[in-house]
Amino acid sequence: MTSALPKRAATIRDVAALAGVSIKTVSRVLNSEAGVVAETQALVRAAVAQLNYTPNLSARNLASVVEATIGLAYSHMRLDDDDDRGGYQYSLILQIGALEACQQNGFGLIPMPCDVRAADKIEQLVAQVRERRIGGLVIAAPLGNTPGLLDALNKYGIPYVCINPNDLGPLTPHVAIDELAAAREMTEHLIGFGHRKIGFIKGIQGSRVSEERYQGYAAAHAAHGLAINPQWVMQGEFTFRSGMECGHALLSLAAPPTAIFASNDDMAVGVVHAANALGVRIPAEVSVAGFDDTELARFSWPPLTTIRQPLERMAHTAVEQLIGLIRPQRIARLVHPVHVVYPCKLISRASVAAPLAT
Numbered sequence: 169m170t171s172a173l174p175k176r177a178a179t180i181r182d183v184a185a186l187a188g189v190s191i192k193t194v195s196r197v198l199n200s201e202a203g204v205v206a207e208t209q210a211l212v213r214a215a216v217a218q219l220n221y222t223p224n225l226s227a228r229n230l231a232s233v234v235e236a237t238i239g240l241a242y243s244h245m246r247l248d249d250d251d252d253r254g255g256y257q258y259s260l261i262l263q264i265g266a267l268e269a270c271q272q273n274g275f276g277l278i279p280m281p282c283d284v285r286a287a288d289k290i291e292q293l294v295a296q297v298r299e300r301r302i303g304g305l306v307i308a309a310p311l312g313n314t315p316g317l318l319d320a321l322n323k324y325g326i327p328y329v330c331i332n333p334n335d336l337g338p339l340t341p342h343v344a345i346d347e348l349a350a351a352r353e354m355t356e357h358l359i360g361f362g363h364r365k366i367g368f369i370k371g372i373q374g375s376r377v378s379e380e381r382y383q384g385y386a387a388a389h390a391a392h393g394l395a396i397n398p399q400w401v402m403q404g405e406f407t408f409r410s411g412m413e414c415g416h417a418l419l420s421l422a423a424p425p426t427a428i429f430a431s432n433d434d435m436a437v438g439v440v441h442a443a444n445a446l447g448v449r450i451p452a453e454v455s456v457a458g459f460d461d462t463e464l465a466r467f468s469w470p471p472l473t474t475i476r477q478p479l480e481r482m483a484h485t486a487v488e489q490l491i492g493l494i495r496p497q498r499i500a501r502l503v504h505p506v507h508v509v510y511p512c513k514l515i516s517r518a519s520v521a522a523p524l525a526t
Contacts, residue, residue: 178219186215199495237276237301238487240266241293242308244281257433257462258479262308262331265483273491278302282311290320297326303494304328306486310375310406327493329486334376336507341493343486343508347377350475350512351384351431352391354457357473357514358427359392362522363455367400367425369414369435378406381431381459400425404435411438419446419454426454426523433458433465436472440519451521461515470518477512485510 184191189208196204197212204212215221242259263279270277280296282289297305304327312318312330318340321328329341336342358366368385371378382401389396399421402414411430415438418424430436436458443450450456450470458465461476485508 178221180221182219183212183215183221186219187211236274237278237303238266238270238490239278239280239297239300239302239305240308240483241280241282241305241311243284243311257464258460259308261462261479262306262483265480266306266487268480269484269487269491273488275303275487275491277487280305284311284314290314290317293317294320294324294326298324302326304490306331306483306490307333308483309333309377310372313375327490329490329493331482331486332377334374336376338507341489341507343482343489343510345477345482345510345512347380348384348387350477350514351381351429351459352388353384353512353514354429354459354473354475355385355388356391357516358429358455358457358520359388359394361427361455361520363425363427364394365397365400365423365425365427365523367402367418367428368396369402369404369411369418369428369430369439371404371406371431371435373403378431385429397425404430406432406434408434408438408441411435412442413438415439415442416446419443419448424454427457427520428454429457431459433460433462433468433472433474436474436519437464437468440468440472451519453524455520455523457520465515465517468519473517473520474515475512476515478510482508482510 180191180194184194187194189212193204193208194212197209240263242262244259259281267277278300280293282293286292296302305321307317307328307330309330309332313334318328329343331342332344333340333342336344355366368382370382386396400418402418404410404414411434414435415428418428419442428439430439436456439456440450443454443456448454456472458472458474460479461474465472465474489508
């Protein structure tokens with residue numbers, strides 16, 4: 169091995185020349201690909217150290233069959249400025265976790281918001297992935313539940329991992345939580361405070377997440393011999409506006425519930441706004457609980473009792489699992505197919521208290 173060092177910043181060509189191997193071999197060693205003998209690996213790594221070479225992500229991408237870039241696809245409705253977009257905090261937390269995992273593994277991250285109302289959203293998403301040579305997708309609910317989406321990705325051989333999909337079957341790589349258990353725990357928490365009139369606001373219709381959270385609510389009622397008043401169950405959309413509308417309707421009933429459990433924080437904060445508008449005190453006259461533990465829950469007044477699902481950790485895990493699908497040699501410890509289920513934690517705050525004596 170020659171000792172001549174370039175005065176400029178070292179390139180992959182310099183490493184190859186110093187090690188006496190091809191550029192492709194250097195790329196394979198840097199990407200931890202199989203098939204390179206130990207002696208050659210040692211030569212390449214010694215050259216990298218001697219040259220103080222830092223791999224250029226773009227150059228590595230060009231030399232790879234699969235780009236070292238991951239897309240994070242999530243639902244995003246294109247609305248007017250005065251409309252409620254909903255889910256902003258949810259997608260932001262996912263981006264933070266996904267970006268951290270990408271940085272740790274030498275991958276780039278491209279956020280890919282998709283208008284869930286667009287008729288051609290599947291075609292748009294697939295086209296972006298193929299044109300931008302994205303290595304694979306992490307797909308957040310509810311976008312991942314779009315009929316035909318996963319079939320299209322499978323057709324074009326695009327790797328993916330879903331976060332909280334409707335389909336938790338063996339053929340769908342996913343990271344999820346036990347929705348039913350978490351919602352049941354929250355409902356039991358409200359029952360433990362003495363509430364027997366508990367309203368519930370569902371999320372998007374047809375969503376497994378929404379349905380299982382309702383099932384948890386119903387299971388807690390059944391376990392305590394409590395009947396569910398159909399008037400106290402409302403259909404929301406996981407948005408602040410739907411929570412405000414449902415909260416207004418529930419609190420305007422002749423016999424309103426003493427507690428309202430909204431199946432995400434956006435809707436729970438909407439209930440808080442509705443209560444304030446109606447002059448209903450929280451938690452003195454109605455307790456309010458949410459789900460997700462986004463910043464909205466902590467900064468609401470009063471701060472929301474909620475379920476903390478580890479969204480950041482889930483996104484981090486989904487990215488690592490996806491990298492394991494794209495480049496198994498990069499994260500060899502992972503086992504596939506991917507099926508990861510995380511527990512949740514109930515966070516008790518000031519928005520829940522015992523009901524007023526009647």
